[in-house]
Amino acid sequence: MSHIETDLIHKGREFNDSKAVVTPIYQTSTYYADDDLKEYIIAATEPKNPNFYHRHGNPTNSQAAAVISSLEKTEDALVLATGMAAISNAILAVVKAGDHIVTQNSLYSGAMLFFKEFLLEYGVEVSHVDQKDNNAIEGAIRPNTKLIYIETPSNPNLDITDMEFVSSIAKKNGIITMADNTFASPINQTPADFGIDVVVHSATKYLGGHSDLTAGVVCGSKEFIQKVWRRSLVLGGSLSPFDSWLLLRGLKTLSMRVKQINSNALALAKFFESHPAIKYTGYIGLESHPQNKLAQKQMRGGTGMLCIEVIGNTEDLAYKNAQHILDKLEIFANAASLGGVESLVVHPASMWGSHHDKAQKSTSGITSGMLRISVGIEHIDDLIADFDHALKDIKL
Incomplete structure (x- = not known):
């Protein structure tokens, strides 16, 4: 089993079908299709197919996702254009009108707006609690609670959420857990180690690391990432090939x-x-x-x-x-x-x-x-x- 530093350099190389040491930028919106219509149907419908149309997938994006899913110890990942694209697509893959979410008082401002304005307009209820108070988190759960969303450490006051506790009570109640791991980075923290189902990042931050791109990523099971991918097809937010290439470059030095x-x-x-x-x-x-x-x-x-x-x-x-x-x-x-x-x-x-x-x-x-x-x-x-x-x- 390789170490993080090695995976950062070499994971996802199967998506680079060239002989270039550095992953190429696949700067194309569409791809030539095989004449076989059966193969064409597969390419058009297969989740994250990297060789059909850019909104569906891209080889550079696939390699970046492979590296990050390896870091977060999840089955799969999907890279998107911004951190908010990752957060919104992931949440909308879980909830619908009539559902309820438990989250915390202190959150990234973009996520807070999404909870306090967007979701309420579409009939999703949200309860905000003190993330330091395990009893408050558990007490906020309702029969229609579908998601517990946490951010640890929190932005900007550096409060911590007990991920093992959150995962435990969520599993007892059949609730999905989702953690924003942006502030920590997967070098410092792996939510999956504590039973968290889904991890999101603003890859603009530590993962990219050079303030020259915007990107987001959702990490989870293959089944869940397919749901997020389907949402992303209609909501947009595809990560550009060049930003994906910049992200891959930044990831190589993440640990250092x-x-x-x-x-x-x-x-x-x-x-x-x-x-x-x-x-x-x-x-x-x-x-x-x-x-x-x-x-x-x-x-x-x-x-x-x-x-x-x-x-x-x-x-x-x-x-x-x-x-x-x-x-x-x-x-x-x-x-x-x-x-x-x-x-x-x-x-x-x-x-x-x-x-x-x-x-x-x-x-x-x-x-x-x-x-x-x-x-x-x-x-x-x-x-x-x-x-x-x-x-x-x-x-x-």
Whole structure:
């Protein structure tokens, strides 16, 4: 059995029928068909056939999916154009009008909009609970509950969901479980190890790793991926061949990148933890994190994501202090997204201002002084020095 680092380079090579060492970009929308109509029917109807029409499949996409399904220890995977395409297609392969979903209070904003607006308009009920409270998750289950959807660690406050517990209660009640593994990456966490049925990713983030593509992926059983594939045929969202090629390129260095990022993030979190201008440091690799023991049980590394809350006696002052830091930072760029080789920082209360009202921000743990940080692979001394400079002159 090969190791992750080897699989990242060599999995899915059967889809490369050329002699090129690097997988070609199959930049075509359609493919020549055999004259045999029986073979043509098979190509037109077989799930993910890579040689019929691009919306159905593509050899480059097939190889990327094979690599990621291997990482997530699932039977199959489907790559799509964005993380939200993966999330929406996967959920719509499970629920219909009249069904009920249990999910958590803190979620990626795009997923939250999908739950709070889109699904409700189509007759699907959704209950949001504190993901740290196992009793609340179990108590929210109804007779018509079809899906428990989790995101662990959560965006942006780094809360952890007990996947083994969620899987156990779901199986008792015949409910499908789905986990967004974007923040962790399969290097740090494998939800299938804890019985989770379906895993989704924004492959734009750690899997791609270079902030030069958008992509999503759904991982699960062959039967489930066929259902998602059928949804994708009518909803669209096919991943372009070039973005798929970029994704394959990024995957080759995933393990190396994530290990360096883990190391940098832990060192930076320890710096924040002892800094007088930081009220709270949220990083699952710190012993001070309230769910550190659960994180150690579920995860092999702390990821590159952390959040800090800047001091400020009032909400307005905390906001101004956060703005001061953003103004002073030179290496950390104020930009959306995460998981790339470069370090980024965002102010969640501003970035999600149009998606969350004040009450929703409070429920999700988003404060005026919070900054979400995605740590890259730069030298750790430079990253610490950048924040050390930016934190000077912070006012109480």
